[in-house]
Every structure is written in C-alpha cells, then in structure tokens.
Amino acid sequence: MAIRTSLELSRGIFAENKVKDAVDLFKKLVRQKICEPNEITYATVLNELSKRGHTDKTLSLLRLMEQGSTKPNKKNYSIVVDALCKDRNLDAAIDLLNEMKLKGIPPDIVTYNSVIGGLCKLGHWEKVKTFFSEMVNLNIYPDVRTFNIVIDRLCKEGKVEDGEEVMKHMVGKGVEPDIITYNTIMDGYCLCGQRDIARIVFDSMINKKIEPDIISYNILINGYCKEKKVDEAMQLFCEISHKGSKPNIVTYTTILQGLFEVGRTDDAKNFFDQMLSTGPTPDLYTLLSMVILSTDLLKKLCYSFISWKERENTDIIFYIIIINGL
DNA sequence: AAAAACTAAA
Numbered sequence: 001m002a003i004r005t006s007l008e009l010s011r012g013i014f015a016e017n018k019v020k021d022a023v024d025l026f027k028k029l030v031r032q033k034i035c036e037p038n039e040i041t042y043a044t045v046l047n048e049l050s051k052r053g054h055t056d057k058t059l060s061l062l063r064l065m066e067q068g069s070t071k072p073n074k075k076n077y078s079i080v081v082d083a084l085c086k087d088r089n090l091d092a093a094i095d096l097l098n099e100m101k102l103k104g105i106p107p108d109i110v111t112y113n114s115v116i117g118g119l120c121k122l123g124h125w126e127k128v129k130t131f132f133s134e135m136v137n138l139n140i141y142p143d144v145r146t147f148n149i150v151i152d153r154l155c156k157e158g159k160v161e162d163g164e165e166v167m168k169h170m171v172g173k174g175v176e177p178d179i180i181t182y183n184t185i186m187d188g189y190c191l192c193g194q195r196d197i198a199r200i201v202f203d204s205m206i207n208k209k210i211e212p213d214i215i216s217y218n219i220l221i222n223g224y225c226k227e228k229k230v231d232e233a234m235q236l237f238c239e240i241s242h243k244g245s246k247p248n249i250v251t252y253t254t255i256l257q258g259l260f261e262v263g264r265t266d267d268a269k270n271f272f273d274q275m276l277s278t279g280p281t282p283d284l285y286t287l288l289s290m291v292i293l294s295t296d297l298l299k300k301l302c303y304s305f306i307s308w309k310e311r312e313n314t315d316i317i318f319y320i321i322i323i324n325g326l
Numbered sequence: 327a328a329a330a331a332c333t334a335a336a
Contacts, residue, residue, distance in 0.1 A: 041329085044328070044329060046330090076330085077330095079330050109331080113330095113331040117332075143331095148331095149331075151333095182333090186334095216333090219333080249335085250336095251335085254336090255335095256335095
C-alpha cells in the first residue's frame with residue numbers, strides 16, 4: 001500500500017512539472033508561429049493552468065491568444081474569469097467580464113455564475129445583488145446553479161435560514177431545486193449543529209421523489225458522527241447499498257473517524273478491514289488519519305514531524321517517509 | 327474529436 005501510494009504521489013509530482021513544461025513549450029510554438037492551436041486546444045490548456053492555480057499564466061495566455069490569429073471566444077474568456085474568481089481576484093475578474101462586453105463577446109450564464117460565486121465567497125453580498133440585476137437586464141436568467149452557489153455560501157457562513165429563503169425565492173421564479181440544492185441545505189444545517197433538521201430535509205427530498213445520492217448520505221453520516229451518534233451513522237451506512245448507491249472513500253473515512261472519536265478502536269479496525277476487503281481503495285488521507293488516530297504516541301510523533309514539515313515545506317515527501325516508516 | 331459555472335470527510 002505504502003509503495004503504491006508513493007508511486008501515485010510521485011507520478012503526481014512529475015505530472016505537475018510536465019504541465020508547466022508543456023505550457024512553456026506550447027507558448028513557444030505559438031509565438032514562433034510553428035503552430036496555431038484552435039479555441040478548444042487553448043481552452044484545454046487554460047483549464048489545466050487554472051486547475052493547478054497558475055492564474056497569472058491563464059491571463060497571459062489569453063493575451064497571447066488575442067495577438068494571434070485564433071481570437072479567444074466566450075469560453076476562453078470565461079475560463080480566465082473563473083480562474084481569477086477562484087483566485088479571489090474579483091476586481092480583475094469583473095474587469096475582464098466588462099472587457100468581454102466591450103469586445104462584443106457577451107458573457108453568458110457561466111461567466112456570471114463564476115463572478116457571483118467569487119463575490120459570495122468574499123461576502124460581497126451587495127455586489128452579488130448588483131450582478132443579479134445586471135444579468136437579468138441582459139436577459140440572462142439565474143439558473144439552478146446560480147442559486148446553488150448563493151445558497152452554499154450562505155450555508156457556509158451559518159446563514160441556513162437565508163439559504164432557505166433563497167430556495168423559496170428560486171421556486172417562486174420557476175427554478176426547481178435539485179439534489180445539490182438539498183445537499184447544500186442539509187450540510188448547512190449540520191454545520192450549525194442542527195442535524196435533526198438536516199434529517200427532515202433528507203426525508204422531505206425523498207418525498208419529493210429526489211433520490212438521495214452518496215453525497216446526501218455522507219453529509220448526514222458526518223452530521224451524526226459529529227454528534228457522536230455513530231450507531232445512527234452506521235444505520236445510514238447500511239441503508240446506502242439497499243438504496244442502490246455505493247459507499248465511497250468519504251463515507252468510510254467519516255465513519256472511521258467517528259468510531260475513533262468515541263474510542264471504539266476495535267470497531268474501527270473491523271470497519272477498516274471491511275473497507276479493505278469490499279470497499280473503495282483508501283486514499284492517503286484515510287491512511288494518515290488512521291495512523292494519527294490510532295495511538296497517542298504515534299499522534300505526537302506525527303505532529304512533531306508535521307511541524308518540521310511545515311518549516312521545510314516538503315509535505316508530500318514527508319508523508320511518504322512517515323507511511324513507509326510506519 | 328476535444329473546452330467553461332454548483333454539493334460531502336480531513
């Protein structure tokens with residue numbers, strides 16, 4: 001297991017370097033006019049850069065595109081707007097959105113959703129309202145995703161009631177909540193310690209013929225574990241396979257942690273064995289949390305290494321060493 | 327042929 005994990009991690013590290021090299025090469029080929037990629041190729045590269053947090057590079061690649069013969073289209077701009085939003089650089093994102101309008105490439109629902117999401121994350125609720133009005137004025141109507149983004153941020157800030165209000169509002173506008181809306185609200189209730197209401201939401205979505213998915217189960221299981229009601233969590237766990245869903249690594253990790261928190265280490269061990277034989281492959285986090293939770297001695301040992309790691313900033317190598325060592 | 331936005335454990 002440890003060796004496999006190390007290998008997977010190493011592959012990840014090398015893949016990361018490869019992407020950087022690939023982008024440098026890509027830019028060079030474009031600049032020297034050795035090749036001229038189309039919009040989709042550009043979009044793919046922009047996405048990879050955005051995913052890995054190289055927001056500045058997405059912007060410079062977009063500018064490079066503007067100078068070439070393949071002009072950026074709506075999706076290319078939107079990817080960069082989204083990257084800037086994820087980077088919490090809302091001023092730049094909004095500038096770019098306005099630039100799109102000036103260039104006659106009108107932003108669409110996706111562009112607006114990115115900006116609204118970014119503004120919500122920063123808690124700029126007044127600006128969120130402004131953008132809602134702006135998009136409606138342009139005949140772009142908020143969809144279920146737009147509302148889900150807003151509801152999620154409200155819930156994460158502990159304002160579940162406001163989230164419920166937004167949900168009522170969307171229904172009034174003829175936009176039906178989907179499974180993500182319900183999951184978001186459930187998680188919101190769990191986050192503020194109202195697991196009982198989360199359970200009511202869970203049951204009400206079943207009544208509305210929306211089948212809970214594995215994420216719905218994981219949210220509620222996590223809520224029960226936080227309350228130290230591990231038996232109730234276990235009962236839900238058993239329901240999953242009867243309802244045609246399948247527990248995933250999040251489900252197992254959540255229950256394992258719940259069992260450890262209440263000191264049921266034997267049950268945790270059995271549950272871990274059950275996962276190894278019939279469940280998903282544990283990820284690095286599962287293994288590490290098992291190790292950390294296992295004994296106080298190892299816990300202290302790991303923590304002393306973790307603070308060393310933070311100084312040295314070599315986290316991945318560090319985890320490989322710890323897991324191999326153990 | 328291939329591209330963009332929303333939900334769960336740490």
